[in-house]
Amino acid sequence: MAAVLDSVRAFFAPTTFAIDAENPSDVVARENLLDRVMGAGRRKKSSEKIRRNRVPAEGLALVARDRDGHVIGSVRLWNIEAGVNDEGTPIDALLLGPLAVAPHHGGKGIGSALMRAAILEAKKRGHGAVLLVGDAAYYERFGFFAEKARHLVMPGPFERSRLLALELTEGWLDGAAGMIVPSGRMLAGAPLRRAA
């Protein structure tokens, strides 16, 4: 009954959030939100290997704010190479994640608004495809499917059915095969990789 009432309230609630570019003063609130929503294991994910010590793709770190400007949602996208094409040329693309919405604001369309804004901005900036690891049942509504990513692998354990892709330019991922690797700018002061 409580869940039904929550859905009814969410349906009639006025729009109380806005999507905005993340700025440096949002970092602490965003990290707290991710810790709360994704739990302590979030830094052990294979996607994290791609994000670690990197800067998000230009213009593609977004937040949702409540009426007081507090961060209640977050999504970021990262420059990657999505394997190589039939000629062996690396395919530039984006990896999306994490996407998170504060639990007490769930079901108000904030996650969807963040996704749509991120996809639109990625397209405007000329990117050809977006990949992510997540629940197909949620991401299919935005056009993400496993099919285009079927010959790609993450640099660590992952579930094949959760590696999803959306082409922003038709055919961008044709023939894409191999490892997904980071290609974004390194964070200033990031430790250099030790030689093996």
Ligand SMILES: CC(C)(COP(=O)(O)OP(=O)(O)OC[C@H]1O[C@@H](n2cnc3c(N)ncnc32)[C@H](O)[C@@H]1OP(=O)(O)O)[C@@H](O)C(=O)NCCC(=O)NCCS
């Ligand atoms: C997933 C998440 C971002 C959705 O945010 P949100 O603002 O509640 O999403 P929206 O309001 O836009 O959409 C809600 C809809 O998504 C559905 N949904 C939410 N999570 C889902 C999931 N993992 N699988 C399938 N559907 C899901 C809800 O049931 C609801 O469906 P309805 O529209 O038919 O009622 C949020 O629940 C969250 O932060 N979850 C924890 C972090 C996480 O798991 N992120 C990655 C998702 S794989």
